Amino acid sequence: MASSFIPFLTTAFAIIIITLLNSSTKTRGICYNSIISFGDSLADTGNLLRLSPSNNPLHFFLPPYGESFFHQPTGRCSNGRLVIDFIAESYGLPLIPPYLAGKNVSGRDFRGVNFAVAGATALDISFFKEKGIHNPVTNVSLGTQLRWFKDILPSLCSNSSDCREFLQSSLVVMGEIGGNDYNHAFLEGRNVEEVKSFIPAVVREISSAIEEIIKLGVVTLIVPGNLPIGCSAAYLTYFQSSDKHDYDSATGCINWLNNFSKYHNKLLQMELNRIRTLHPHATIIYADYYNAAMRLYRFPDKYGFKGGALTACCGAGGPYNYNSSVACGYPPSTSCEDPSLYVCWDGLHLTEAAYKWIARGLLQGPYSSPPMSTVCTLASKSSGLLLQD
Ligand SMILES: *[C@@H]1O[C@H](CO)[C@@H](O)[C@H](O)[C@H]1NC(C)=O
Ligand SMILES: *[C@@H]1O[C@H](CO)[C@@H](O)[C@H](O)[C@H]1NC(C)=O
Ligand SMILES: *[C@@H]1O[C@H](CO)[C@@H](O)[C@H](O)[C@H]1NC(C)=O
Ligand SMILES: *[C@@H]1O[C@H](CO)[C@@H](O)[C@H](O)[C@H]1NC(C)=O
Ligand SMILES: *[C@@H]1O[C@H](CO)[C@@H](O)[C@H](O)[C@H]1NC(C)=O
Numbered sequence: 001m002a003s004s005f006i007p008f009l010t011t012a013f014a015i016i017i018i019t020l021l022n023s024s025t026k027t028r029g030i031c032y033n034s035i036i037s038f039g040d041s042l043a044d045t046g047n048l049l050r051l052s053p054s055n056n057p058l059h060f061f062l063p064p065y066g067e068s069f070f071h072q073p074t075g076r077c078s079n080g081r082l083v084i085d086f087i088a089e090s091y092g093l094p095l096i097p098p099y100l101a102g103k104n105v106s107g108r109d110f111r112g113v114n115f116a117v118a119g120a121t122a123l124d125i126s127f128f129k130e131k132g133i134h135n136p137v138t139n140v141s142l143g144t145q146l147r148w149f150k151d152i153l154p155s156l157c158s159n160s161s162d163c164r165e166f167l168q169s170s171l172v173v174m175g176e177i178g179g180n181d182y183n184h185a186f187l188e189g190r191n192v193e194e195v196k197s198f199i200p201a202v203v204r205e206i207s208s209a210i211e212e213i214i215k216l217g218v219v220t221l222i223v224p225g226n227l228p229i230g231c232s233a234a235y236l237t238y239f240q241s242s243d244k245h246d247y248d249s250a251t252g253c254i255n256w257l258n259n260f261s262k263y264h265n266k267l268l269q270m271e272l273n274r275i276r277t278l279h280p281h282a283t284i285i286y287a288d289y290y291n292a293a294m295r296l297y298r299f300p301d302k303y304g305f306k307g308g309a310l311t312a313c314c315g316a317g318g319p320y321n322y323n324s325s326v327a328c329g330y331p332p333s334t335s336c337e338d339p340s341l342y343v344c345w346d347g348l349h350l351t352e353a354a355y356k357w358i359a360r361g362l363l364q365g366p367y368s369s370p371p372m373s374t375v376c377t378l379a380s381k382s383s384g385l386l387l388q389d
Helices: 002-022 047-051 083-090 125-130 142-156 160-168 179-187 192-196 199-216 233-238 255-278 289-298 352-363 377-386
Strands: 034-038 112-114 170-174 220-224 283-287
Touching: 034 083, 034 142, 083 170, 083 352, 083 377, 125 179, 142 160, 142 199, 160 170, 160 199, 170 199, 179 192, 179 233, 192 255, 199 220, 199 255, 255 283, 255 289, 289 352, 352 377
Parallel strands: 034 112, 034 170, 170 220, 220 283
Antiparallel strands: none
């Protein structure tokens, strides 16, 4: 009996989920009514695009960006959807609109807003100005994004107890943020000891943003760590070395750079533990982007990345198809035939296919702590249906 009953249950379950998802724009999402997102280019769904002059578009806003899913550039720094898009889909919510798109939000039909800006740093721009480090992309920091959030809050809820109730039903995704605090310094030639000295301040900035929004009433947060920068085509090109001991023989990634990412992630997790003790009613989920991505570099074939894990799909040649003076989108760069066979999209950002594996690793797999699959069981089931190959 059991053997004929189980497929029936699975089908019934699938129908329930698909019904929930189809009606998601009218009804509430699975587990949460809305998603509020902060971060940088790993999460920006169109804010930097709205901040930039349209007469001289940055390369991110030109084809082939967006080609695989949206069929046009959207402001996302990839060929398609990002981790935040897959999370929204899995929770039965619409893709989160960028704050600067100026959509008219009101409490009733609010389903989310995204404050992430490509190029944004966790620390304020003044920290880097003082050190002579230039941010070539934006002066928006996490502090700016938090101010935007506080600016729109009165349009979403009416007083502090109403706002607490409203925010209790929201999922906040805090990051990834912090990567650019290091990227700009490294790629402008600062040495690792100097850049490493920024880590405690970066982690403090992220943690004070988390505490601030918990105090406003948020009770569920996802906080991503950093990706393994030693596996990125931009870093591999910039820090190319003739000493084979610099490289991990299993992946070809640069060990000391990956150690740097691991160190940031270690301090971030220690800080999250501290905040968890202070706010035991809040659920603070660490999203382990590092290891969720690392498995793609270790076993590219297993995940379908036949184009290679380290070479960028879109670029202008060189050993990793990355040339800092000819960005993807500008001539004479070219794009690969099938981005789904590559982990790396443009040198610094990943392909939609890689982001989908990372999202799957968080939603269903072992790469979130506490596991997202236990915090919201239904969404992890729906993601099983949505995130098929
Ligand atoms: C939102 O829309 C309403 C009705 O169309 C309009 O009166 C209001 O000014 C708008 N608010 C914003 C912030 O755009
Ligand atoms: C960021 O740059 C914009 C445009 O250049 C400027 O209007 C704004 O005041 C700057 N913000 C900060 C915090 O420096
Ligand atoms: C707060 O706002 C809610 C919803 O608008 C309202 O029901 C409640 O009475 C308000 N509370 C206070 C203390 O103003
Ligand atoms: C990376 O970190 C590990 C563990 O802390 C250490 O043993 C190793 O020497 C480091 N490697 C490099 C290249 O920094
Ligand atoms: C990068 O592109 C520029 C401009 O096309 C070219 O002059 C340079 O040689 C390229 N660098 C590498 C490492 O391929």
